[in-house]
Amino acid sequence: MNPQFVGLAGILAFFALLILRMPIAYAMALVGFAGFSLLASPTAAFSMVAKETYLTFSSYSLSVIAMFVWMGFLAYYSGIGSRLYVLAYKLIGHYPAGLAIATQAACAVFGAICGSNTATAATMGAIALPEMKKYKYDISLATASVAAGGVLGVLIPPSVIMIVYGMATEQSVGKLFMAGIVPGMLLMALYMAAIFILAARNPDLGPAGPKAGWEERINALRGGLGEVLIVFSLSIGGLFAGWFTPTEAGAVGAAGVLAVALVKKRLNWEGFKKSLFDATRTTAMIMLMVAGAVIFGRFMAISRVPFELANWAGALPFPPFVIMAVILLIYLVLGCFIDALALVLLTIPIFYPVAVTTLGYDPIWFGVIIVMVVAMGVITPPVGMNVYVIKGVAPDIPLETIFKGIWPFLLALVICLGILIAFPQIATFLPNILLG
Amino acid sequence: SSSTPSPKQDKPAAVELKLAHFFPSTHPAETELIQPWAKAIEEATGGQVKITSYPGQTLLTADAIYDGVVTGIADIGMSCFSYTRGRFPVLEAFELPGITYNNSKVASKVAWEGIQQLNPQEVQDTKLMMVLTTGPGDLFTKVPVRSLSDLQGLEIRATGLSAKTLEILGATPVAMPQSEAYEALSKGVVQGNLSPVEVLQGWRHAEVTDYLTRTPFLYNTLFFITMNLDKWNSLTPDTQKAIEEVNKKYFEEVAMGLWDKQNESALKWAVEETGMEVIELPQAEAERWISLVKPIQDDFVAKMNEKGLDGQQILETVKKLADKYNQEYK
Amino acid sequence: MKKFSGLVAGLSRLLDRIAALCIVSVMVLVVANILLRALLGRPILGTYEYVGFLTAAMIGLALASCALQNGHIAVSFVMEKLPARIQACVDIIINVFALCFWGLAAWYTGKYANGMTVSGVVSPTTQTPFYPFVYLVSFGLLALCLVLLAGLVESIKRAAINK
Numbered sequence: 001m002n003p004q005f006v007g008l009a010g011i012l013a014f015f016a017l018l019i020l021r022m023p024i025a026y027a028m029a030l031v032g033f034a035g036f037s038l039l040a041s042p043t044a045a046f047s048m049v050a051k052e053t054y055l056t057f058s059s060y061s062l063s064v065i066a067m068f069v070w071m072g073f074l075a076y077y078s079g080i081g082s083r084l085y086v087l088a089y090k091l092i093g094h095y096p097a098g099l100a101i102a103t104q105a106a107c108a109v110f111g112a113i114c115g116s117n118t119a120t121a122a123t124m125g126a127i128a129l130p131e132m133k134k135y136k137y138d139i140s141l142a143t144a145s146v147a148a149g150g151v152l153g154v155l156i157p158p159s160v161i162m163i164v165y166g167m168a169t170e171q172s173v174g175k176l177f178m179a180g181i182v183p184g185m186l187l188m189a190l191y192m193a194a195i196f197i198l199a200a201r202n203p204d205l206g207p208a209g210p211k212a213g214w215e216e217r218i219n220a221l222r223g224g225l226g227e228v229l230i231v232f233s234l235s236i237g238g239l240f241a242g243w244f245t246p247t248e249a250g251a252v253g254a255a256g257v258l259a260v261a262l263v264k265k266r267l268n269w270e271g272f273k274k275s276l277f278d279a280t281r282t283t284a285m286i287m288l289m290v291a292g293a294v295i296f297g298r299f300m301a302i303s304r305v306p307f308e309l310a311n312w313a314g315a316l317p318f319p320p321f322v323i324m325a326v327i328l329l330i331y332l333v334l335g336c337f338i339d340a341l342a343l344v345l346l347t348i349p350i351f352y353p354v355a356v357t358t359l360g361y362d363p364i365w366f367g368v369i370i371v372m373v374v375a376m377g378v379i380t381p382p383v384g385m386n387v388y389v390i391k392g393v394a395p396d397i398p399l400e401t402i403f404k405g406i407w408p409f410l411l412a413l414v415i416c417l418g419i420l421i422a423f424p425q426i427a428t429f430l431p432n433i434l435l436g
Numbered sequence: 437s438s439s440t441p442s443p444k445q446d447k448p449a450a451v452e453l454k455l456a457h458f459f460p461s462t463h464p465a466e467t468e469l470i471q472p473w474a475k476a477i478e479e480a481t482g483g484q485v486k487i488t489s490y491p492g493q494t495l496l497t498a499d500a501i502y503d504g505v506v507t508g509i510a511d512i513g514m515s516c517f518s519y520t521r522g523r524f525p526v527l528e529a530f531e532l533p534g535i536t537y538n539n540s541k542v543a544s545k546v547a548w549e550g551i552q553q554l555n556p557q558e559v560q561d562t563k564l565m566m567v568l569t570t571g572p573g574d575l576f577t578k579v580p581v582r583s584l585s586d587l588q589g590l591e592i593r594a595t596g597l598s599a600k601t602l603e604i605l606g607a608t609p610v611a612m613p614q615s616e617a618y619e620a621l622s623k624g625v626v627q628g629n630l631s632p633v634e635v636l637q638g639w640r641h642a643e644v645t646d647y648l649t650r651t652p653f654l655y656n657t658l659f660f661i662t663m664n665l666d667k668w669n670s671l672t673p674d675t676q677k678a679i680e681e682v683n684k685k686y687f688e689e690v691a692m693g694l695w696d697k698q699n700e701s702a703l704k705w706a707v708e709e710t711g712m713e714v715i716e717l718p719q720a721e722a723e724r725w726i727s728l729v730k731p732i733q734d735d736f737v738a739k740m741n742e743k744g745l746d747g748q749q750i751l752e753t754v755k756k757l758a759d760k761y762n763q764e765y766k
Numbered sequence: 767m768k769k770f771s772g773l774v775a776g777l778s779r780l781l782d783r784i785a786a787l788c789i790v791s792v793m794v795l796v797v798a799n800i801l802l803r804a805l806l807g808r809p810i811l812g813t814y815e816y817v818g819f820l821t822a823a824m825i826g827l828a829l830a831s832c833a834l835q836n837g838h839i840a841v842s843f844v845m846e847k848l849p850a851r852i853q854a855c856v857d858i859i860i861n862v863f864a865l866c867f868w869g870l871a872a873w874y875t876g877k878y879a880n881g882m883t884v885s886g887v888v889s890p891t892t893q894t895p896f897y898p899f900v901y902l903v904s905f906g907l908l909a910l911c912l913v914l915l916a917g918l919v920e921s922i923k924r925a926a927i928n929k
């Protein structure tokens with residue numbers, strides 16, 4: 001049987017199972033297994049499923065997801081997140097959708113501690129969603145803005161995806177990290193602009209509150225900022241002072257929030273237990289999906305579909321920038337149904353030589369572009385990991401409601417990508433100045 | 437072929453083999469070894485054996501590669517024995533500290549010949565095609581290490597056997613994956629790394645460290661290229677012979693010196709581009725280090741004896757070969 | 767049958783409790799390691815390996831409880847538009863598929879663990895054996911199967927009611 005045919009049939013089978021309401025993680029693992037069985041052997045396929053499931057679950061670099069997810073729920077149940085949002089509401093709540101705009105800034109700040117898009121979405125989701133709901137924000141805008149905000153987690157350093165890219169291409173992780181800073185800021189600004197425009201056209205999306213007086217604001221500042229500031233400065237400060245690594249920062253964050261909540265007597269035993277069970281549920285959901293994506297990725301590799309695509313694109317008789325556009329398009333399409341991390345692991349060894357060696361593009365710039373493109377995939381249907389994470393954090397909201405709100409943010413991402421392609425210096429000037 | 441004609445006189449269908457490894461697709465292990473070697477095999481077998489490489493862990497995760505070959509997920513695999521510690525107890529002899537290897541040529545030759553002589557039980561479940569090594573590793577650090585006293589309490593990234601080695605030397609080993617080391621070095625979570633010099637350029641560690649202390653007696657890592665036994669046995673004797681000849685040629689001409697080439701160019705880059713200072717330990721100082729790590733060798737011997745193997749004899753075999761080839765490849 | 771689903775729910779919750787304990791242990795371990803490293807220069811050498819083990823155990827043991835709470839996300843807006851009986855029938859088929867698949871996956875994960883026992887694989891630094899944690903993941907997958915089985919019984923009932 002032709003492997004590429006089996007690969008494409010597998011993608012169709014995956015869609016069929018999705019429509020028939022099979023959980024996404026199961027569908028990815030099952031189709032990945034079935035395809036691998038056909039192309040190798042059933043024994044090899046089962047052995048692959050067992051190994052990859054265990055190795056994904058036990059991955060040290062992914063353990064950070066569990067910690068940050070728990071941190072998010074701790075902040076929620078202890079009311080620390082709520083206090084922060086009271087403050088934000090008092091400061092800019094009188095602008096339409098002000099809280100959604102503030103959430104983007106919060107995602108960017110959080111992205112400076114957390115290197116994972118899923119963990120950023122989960123933590124910020126746990127903190128921000130209940131608050132935006134409380135202030136009667138449109139649920140579609142609220143959920144989508146957090147799902148999209150998670151992308152800032154991998155663009156602003158530290159970033160798991162950039163580490164994986166650096167590992168697969170032998171590029172400097174330090175340069176990649178620096179190259180992500182300005183594009184991350186740019187994307188945040190574009191997100192904010194998108195929300196601003198949406199709310200200007202339809203103020204009901206984020207109803208404006210009464211304008212708070214300065215006394216009220218200062219009171220909210222006293223009540224909300226101190227504790228958050230302690231945790232954040234501890235996390236960011238410790239990261240830069242070299243007390244701990246980005247993977248360790250998750251545990252530090254969770255411990256910090258827990259300590260603050262206990263000292264201030266804001267968390268009772270019930271809340272503590274709830275935060276834990278929400279964290280185990282959400283982490284199990286995310287990690288089974290990552291394992292499914294890895295298994296599906298193994299099937300894609302053995303079907304050689306990505307290899308053939310790379311060969312085909314590399315041999316097109318067009319100028320380099322057209323081929324680059326084709327490559328990015330391929331990534332956008334693959335990103336629709338493969339998770340970001342699995343996609344980078346699977347395709348960078350295949351596409352990188354085409355883009356950098358054959359076409360001569362700057363490897364650091366290509367890294368930033370790839371992070372942006374695969375991160376777009378985490379919010380595009382049908383497989384958008386960040387959207388699922390938000391669904392996991394807020395189970396009562398239908399998936400299609402979240403996806404419906406995604407489009408403006410996707411547009412912002414596309415514009416950001418376009419700017420980066422037109423002006424590559426936005427990504428490359430910082431690492432070039434600082435690291436030569 | 438003349439000795440084993442196929443039942444119908446026409447050509448049997450070509451065998452297609454999937455090769456899994458973890459090196460990036462731009463790494464010399466792929467571009468200078470795997471690719472040319474696979475092509476040579478295809479030519480030597482008249483197109484009967486076709487090998488397709490899956491680099492960068494696209495088919496199997498690094499620590500699942502050996503077992504993946506046993507179970508047939510991949511037909512051929514290249515990875516490190518030490519990723520699955522305990523699975524290859526005898527082969528740990530080739531990675532013991534306290535044995536000096538001048539370079540990767542020596543270390544590879546010792547490993548490959550030693551494995552032929554010892555023929556350990558643990559690698560009988562696949563067809564071993566080649567074993568190559570990184571050769572010795574050096575200490576690269578943010579502060580100069582000129583003697584043992586400089587090393588006391590210094591936080592050095594290391595895993596596995598190296599962690600034990602550094603502990604015994606008085607350093608503070610910090611275990612973390614190689615993928616985290618750059619960030620950890622850059623922010624100062626750790627002060628150094630014990631690794632082959634290649635890492636300076638390949639993982640860009642020269643950007644975040646300033647000193648390199650040569651320690652050709654502390655570190656070695658073995659890589660295997662191995663094949664699924666059923667797949668190997670399904671090949672005709674002529675095909676097998678042709679492949680063995682290609683293996684021999686590529687081991688001698690490419691594999692055994694592969695890391696030397698990379699180590700040299702990485703060192704040159706680190707010194708010339710990032711201003712790294714190279715520190716050579718005086719002979720007496722090096723002797724002190726070597727005598728300190730001796731208990732690790734004793735541990736190994738004791739562990740082998742527990743398993744009913746002659747630990748001392750295994751260790752002597754390795755040392756003798758190391759002496760022999762250190763003379764040959766300076 | 768009520769008894770069976772009650773039993774499954776009880777087991778899932780018990781495993782989830784152990785998973786919660788694992789999450790707390792990871793946090794305590796990592797923070798203790800950072801403090802010992804920064805203040806005393808004596809890090810816990812095995813932290814990075816233990817975190818991997820504990821995280822694997824945590825996720826494995828939480829799978830069933832997550833499934834029990836319908837936490838494994840599915841796309842439902844197409845199926846919701848179909849008549850209840852057809853929905854129930856499709857659910858039966860999907861559940862059977864999932865049950866068979868995860869059942870076999872649990873079995874092969876157990877085999878993988880057994881293989882690790884035989885070959886004696888241990889973690890590189892602390893030389894802790896892997897197999898207990900792989901068995902735990904296998905057990906977690908098995909518990910997931912029990913939840914799927916209870917769900918299957920539920921779908922069959924629904925198909926029968928909507929006749």
Ligand code: NA
Binds near residue numbers: 111153154155156158
């Ligand atoms: Na980040």
Ligand code: NA
Binds near residue numbers: 376378379380384385
């Ligand atoms: Na997507």
